[in-house]
Amino acid sequence: MLYKHKNSAFKLSLLTSLVLSGHAIANDTQDDLPLEKIAVYGQHHKNYITEEAQSATKLGLTIKETPQSISVVSRALMDDFSLDDINAVLESTPGVTVEQIETDRTYFKARGFEITNFLIDGLGTPQSSGSIQGTLDTAIYDRVEIVRGANGMMTGAGNPSATVNMVLKKPTYTTQANASASYGSWNNKRVDIDVSAPINDEHAVRAVFTKQDKESYLDRYETDKTIAYLAYEGKLTNDTLLSINYVNQQKDADSPLWGALPLYYTDGSPTDYDESTSTAADWSYWDNSAERIYVTLEQNLSATWVAKARYAHIKNEQNSELFYVYGTPDKDTGLGLTGYASRYDYKDTQDLFDLYASGKFELFSLEHDLSFGISQANMDFNDQSLYDYSTGNGFPAMPDLATWDGIAPEATLVDKPNGSDVQNTQRSAYVSTRIKLAEPLSILAGVRYTDWETKGTAYDVVQTRDDSELIPYIGTVYDFTESLSAYASYTETFVPQKELDINAEQLAPVIGKSAEVGLKAQLLGEQVFVTLAYFDAKQDGLAVALPGSLPSDTRYYAADGINSDGFEIEVSGRLTDDLSASISFSNLSIDGDELVKDYTPENQLKMAATYQVPFIDGLTLGANYRWQDSISRVQVKDPAGNALVTTKQGAYGLLDLMATYEITQNVGVTFNVNNSTDEKYINSLYWAQGYYGAPRNYSLSVNWQL
Template identity: 85%
Template sequence: MSSPQILRLSKLSFATSLILSGYAFADEANTKDDSLEKIAVYGQHHKNYITEDAQSATKLGLSIKETPQSISVVSRALMDDFSLDDINSVLESTPGVTVEQIETDRTYFKARGFEITNFQVDGLGIPQSSGSIQGTLDTSIYDRVEIVRGANGLMTGAGNPSATVNMVLKKPTYVTQAHASASYGSWNNKRLELDVSTPINDEHAVRAVFTKQKAESYLDRYETDKTIGYLAYEGKLTDDTLLSINYVNQQKDADSPLWGALPLYYTDGSATDYDSSTSTAADWSYWDNSAEQVYVTLEQNLSATWVAIARYAHIENEQDSELFYVYGTPDKETGLGLTGYASRYDYEDKHDLFDLYASGKFDLFGQEHDLSFGVSQAKMDYNEQSLYDYTTGNGFPEMPSLDTWDGVIPEATLTDGLNGSDIENKQQSAYISTRIKLSTPLNILAGVRYTDWETKGTAYGVEQTRSDNELIPYVGVVYDFTETLSAYASYTETFVPQKELDINAEQLAPVTGKSSEIGVKAQLLDDQIFVTFAYFDAKQENLAVALPDSLPGDTRYYGADGINSDGFEVELSGKITDDLSASISFSNLNIDGDDLVKDYTPENQLKLAATYQVPFVEGLTFGANYRWQDSVSRVQVEDASGAALVTTKQDAYGILDLMANYKITENVGVTFNVNNTTDEKYLHSLYWAQGYYGAPRNYALSVNWQL
């Protein structure tokens, strides 16, 4: 970072601190005896899946209706009813989001045609070294998951115009409560959850969550062992000061995981059609992922309407794996023609995150307005290493037909070709946002965020050092026609530094773009139903897209200039009748500028989750969770003129999950889930040239106890 850039950011940090201190001293005399008033809105638990308040889009304490962007919330109730036990299944149920599960333990998420790279925990941004999630993020420690669709640079700094996923941790309660759940399902899937919260006294409380899950799989040889521990403390240090400490430990060990997936066409160009259980994993392969996280939050009341919040997080992720990849094109008659590829891969990263901001209200021209401002810093270090076997003959073995292969292959001696990355990233930001009430029905939201991103280090022998900075504006308008109906519009720009390498092993320039959205939000039937409609338009330039002929472990990219996406989303959630509650959404997406992305991204999606409480059988509830998408494809082979010679197609399909819950007593209930009820056979994703099939019909029974 150059000296002028340091000076500019330092001035912003100093000015923000000075303003924050000024508000504290100015209000001290009048607010000395005021009790702590939290500006943040945490939302309520709605069994009927109605959209909740969320804090992922602004730090102004606004409701979803007051925010000029599309926001969806997956509640704890929905996660419990349909066993949405990881972030993959949560986002599969989210409007406008596609889950590109390319392997068993690596997943990409997309919205509005772009990768989701912005993830938050309790509103604190967790920068990702890539757009993928390794392993899985278990949801047992979260109260809800908020998804802000579209660009969200005001809250997260660098980011795509896709979506921001905010995972809200469970909080300690000041009334003792306990919950336990034990389930057993297909393929010997065993899961235990314990959740206990209790007050220490009137001003301090703690909560603990423990989850253990061991499962085999519909995929040959694949097994997982997952352990999650969570501890939370909340307490008042003074009448005006609140301290929260959260600790998370997640471990997922996977035996015989997929690295890569199945070949999708034969040498004659026809489509392969393996059994859903077919896997390319060797019997000795494994992929272990662990994550340890600490979050500390200090909230200080500055006045009756102002609060300052300081947050710090330390996060460590580790991967340890020995993996087996299969590549090539098989012969249709013999199944031969494939080659194996063994590798050891180790990875670790460390994040130190800090965010300090103040939020509150001020009076001007006879109206009360909202203001938030702050500074943040994220320091991220990661190191990765790869090893291969070029000497024993077991590193690249010829493969038998996958139709008969049982995973038995000589174990490679992975000691050759040590290579990897050692990267340090630092992001520093200063931001300010406000909501100005021009009149009773008209509100304007405006903000700006200055972000400075610095990268140092090397990746596979290539120098990665670079420095990028950007001033990101945000403006939005909300007009309230009535207390229950409003219209909105918003505009922002985007900026994403990239670590991906091009064909010449040089780092791609940052992605830049523009994003706009207009929509309508309405609360109907005495606020029991929330309806939103949004039209969006986004453009990015220089977006990294993987070259189709990249080698495993050495993916190269090109910048897709001028990619555009536009479309609309409709969502309804709430209590339709006294007995029927539902969340229904339909999304339409059009992509121009990149045929590859356009082809493998569904144009239309329909998602529905509903529960019905049977009126004549007390305690009995039925539910359905349905997800449909239209057809997608991927051109696999082209001729010299660019005409498609081989294309993989996945026809439109829908997945129906059913649920029945019966409360035996006030404290004990049982839940029976049937997933993929119609036994649909489908490919998870065409994001890569390979793919594998989703799980066939399966069952689970759980017993739940609550104090």
């Protein structure tokens, strides 16, 4: 089994004062024709502003019209700084913390809570935890949308953290093609090919292929990744559009981390291994594969109404033999650790269906928006864990990690088979509307009813759950001018619980509540987008074990969970004719869980910018900087609860640099330097163990476009 282990009133009044005293801007948008396809060609000047995002509502609203914090990582930003996986993308996202706990498993957090909702083109289901195994490559995505806070209208279940929506590349109606080949530190080789072409005026296809093979700064760790993507789009009639998308991703990892390094010695002092030190055995592996099919049928009902039916079939598989190291080493000898071998196999399938209609209606001489629909998700997963309790090779005593070469006795992994067989069903019905009370003032309101049912067992624990929740959404937007608006919103989410109370009845779901107020502005001829937001989020009804409960029959009571509040500032877009940038600062205060508070950075600064050098035609320079303040984790306490051993990671910043030169209109070269200052840092203190981030590294790519 793969597991181990304020002042709010002042902040709110300050931001409200800013809202009420603001001057302003406006977005004079035209009515969207549902089947009109608009493609933008020519990427010689790249901009980091994106106005579109469909992850918060299904009302066809722009980011400025949506009363919630939304960040969009554009294709341009991903290309400039080689943000080739979702980890790298979210590291550049305001207010998101990437908890890289192992080489092939990562957790993501926002506003103090795990992110459990990951969507592709708006379709997906909440995960039981926020971890992503194997990492998700970004080669097939046009952009990544991140809605921070609770997102009850789109997902229903989940935490009041964020929703990540990865938007697939779409076929284009003019022929375009691009390719790149790169080589970097630790023998990192990658090829990307992206071709799109029309079949005729009404049908088009697109294909993306990526192959990456690389070693690592970590001892023995190697990966081999292949991604294939096919997309079709075509008009069946003048009013009917069909889209079909197929994704196949395979990532094979040799000698991956399961767990990480011990962070302190028996005397309480911190360990300080080389960045390359790994606890993975030379025979260990972790292979991940994913196959997905998406079908969308879009029907134009009138000039302002459209209906969409969407279906997705998703299959994920994992196969692995892993080696974990636990214990506390002696400072002088490095001894005292024990190895732990396990085989883990996992498979899940998901069938997702969503049907909705959206459009506009007139009332009191004003135009309003309405969307309503139903959805269902069927999710089955099973896994199995195997161990070696018989041969003596399953739990070997370890030598000093500082000198270990990865050679460990190969275990016979057949003992104590254990695992899960769980079925989840989620059914939802939802409606949302935007009512214009006056030309500058609009109200957004919605409700989503979700029924969640779980059956099965996981590691001998019954998983039966049956919950129904009605999730509200309310928001308002006031346009001071065409360019400046103020907004406020409140929404909820829920997470089903299997724990039983003192009367042996299932506890009600955990309710996540999220409130937010802010300002949004488009400046400099609508080339720059600015967002200022204050938020307050909390959990109600979290299961906590009753004191004195028997381990064999633990009972629980509902308690308050984490409460977080803070603010976020984001500026993105084209600042001058030559300078594009994305800049954000986030502040977060957490109450209710000291452990989470300690290992979550309170402040984060993230900046990415590219500058087209005016006196050297074709040369673009760029920098991507991420800074966070200090974090810590209490490792050992005395009986009175006082900290005896604490791991600390001081504040640090990572600076990536890039330079691109266009040799011709079609051919260019890009040189990237990551962690240019060679900062040594622990990736995460989410777990009691941790490992170091990559030291300074380089890559050179040759890029071609038609």
